[in-house]
Amino acid sequence: MARFLGIDTSCYTTSAAVYDSSGKILGEERIVLSVKQGSRGLSQSNMVFQHTKNLPPILQKLSPLLQDIDGIGVSSFPRRRADSYMPAFLVGKGAAYNLSYALHVPVYEFSHQENHAMAAMAKAPALWGKPFYMIHMSGGTMDVLSASWKGEVMDIRTLMDSKDITAGQFIDRVGVSLGLPFPCGRELEKLALSGHGTYHIPRSSVKGAFSFSGPETKVQRDIRTGTYRKEDIAEGVLEHIGKALDKELRTIPFKEGMPFIAVGGVLANRYLRKRLDGILRSLHLVPYFASPEVSSDNATGNAFGAFMRHKGSR
Template identity: 30%
Template sequence: MIILGFESSCDETGVAAVCTERGLLAHALHSQVAMHQEYGGVVPELASRDHIRRALPLTREVLDKAGLSLGDVDAVAYTAGPGLAGALLVGASVAQSLAWALEVPAVPVHHLEGHLLSPLLADPVPEFPFVALLVSGGHTQLMRVDGVGSYELLGETLDDAAGEAFDKTAKLLGLGYPGGPALSRLAQQGDASQYQLPRPMLRSQDLDFSFSGLKTAVLTKVRAQKTPLSDQQMADLAAATEEAIVDVLAGKALKAMKQTGLRRLVVAGGVGANRLLRERLVGTMEKRGGKVFFPPLELCTDNGAMIAHAAALRIKAGLERLEPTNHAFTVRPRWPLEDVCAKVGQA
């Protein structure tokens, strides 16, 4: 069964083709980073308009790469939420229109479920059950995953997500947009020991996170300087910030492993591409006799492959009805991941 998937929840347009038997056939991605840099962040209206421009050319590119035609498509999947309402509507409209024209089912997919299952596109593939650390721009959660559609929330951020902590700190340091990757690059030139920053909730007994205080601590350090930060001081502060965030993420993830008694940890979402986080978790899990899994680097950020793949897994698990519908649809800018647990049918 061939599934064509669309991702358009924020500032990346992703399209992919996945076969339920052969896996990922092809994918294409367009990032809007260059367009949004001028504004220092994502402008929702501009994001929506750009998704409109990119969706069909990317679809043609994916079909060509996979050696497919539209007639080979058996179902169309799309991100139904969470995300920017206008951006979601673009992907949903394109997907539902194609499904209607091709007389095939349309499958709405939860954006975070796509991230959560994206490491199953890697080699080796993690077996269920596992603990998942989901760290994207707007979400930081720890989940127990017993199977497709079987998710238990173990802990989540009470305020800012880890990705927001990276981005907001980068903005304080004048690093521009996107802030997270820029801060991580600068951190490689710095000495984290030069600044003492808090590790919010690292010692708490639960598995929740909090990162808003870390941003405030960085702001306090910047304001305490009587002169503008030198290049080296900026690098040192970037390194200290990155280490503080990684300490918390790794510490909570390892605590979740201990509490659940599981040996497999999956890391998904854009922050999962962070070099320091990967090194810390891989090294610690090896010492503890466990294993950590990541999606391929190119699939850490938002992409169509994770959406088509999640739809394929839900179909194989019998969690989606595939009879033709009238293709009425909605999107859900706010959508708890728990709502898709063992859920049958449309969003």
């Protein structure tokens, strides 16, 4: 049974996973990077330091599964573009090549964006090589994309992105102001479950792009006044993001019947998943969601991608 290792060293998570040729994730480990309470993020140098510290114990935990691996998939850059660079990914890339030289196996380089897409495709491998649409909603990304293929490599084009801050940044900035630990998505979702539907945020006036800067300014002002319950603010933020998705996705001339992959840490949120699923179906698109467990940053997509690239090269 052939096995493939995936590695991803993203902005806030160190991760590795092992996929085998029977179509199963045999093991997956990750460590979320430490962020000080009240902080909104990390410097690149801090990310590199923490990834360098985290990756050896992660690989040690997976070591029983690393015997006779046939290939390694790794996120080497954020997007597959010449101007797409982030030092954090060099930690994973370096580890992948060190292992490949020692084990005499190939390395398959992917973008972090492709890793997310492949995390969903691992449950629907028939999508490999076929065109699809995709939305990637994470802490730093709010993109609607169209993907075709050049051989075994995805050719991803942007249909819509964020004019200012992303939905993930909106959630995190509000969450930090509400006293939640960063990243704030999971805890903000818990708060929202106790909301009473009484807090509403006006729509952004920006057209043809996502925009959450103005809404965030209003929410921050309302938090400072202490007029609204935290639970109602959290619910209002998620409701506003859902309405923004509904408004903007309906402006894009999608081809009906196409697969639509939905990934990213923001889409681990069950409310937003359900809302987006309804929007896509109403647009006559076919939704494919990564499971909540692998919607956030992880290496399962790279492990699956290494298997598919290895299979295609034989």
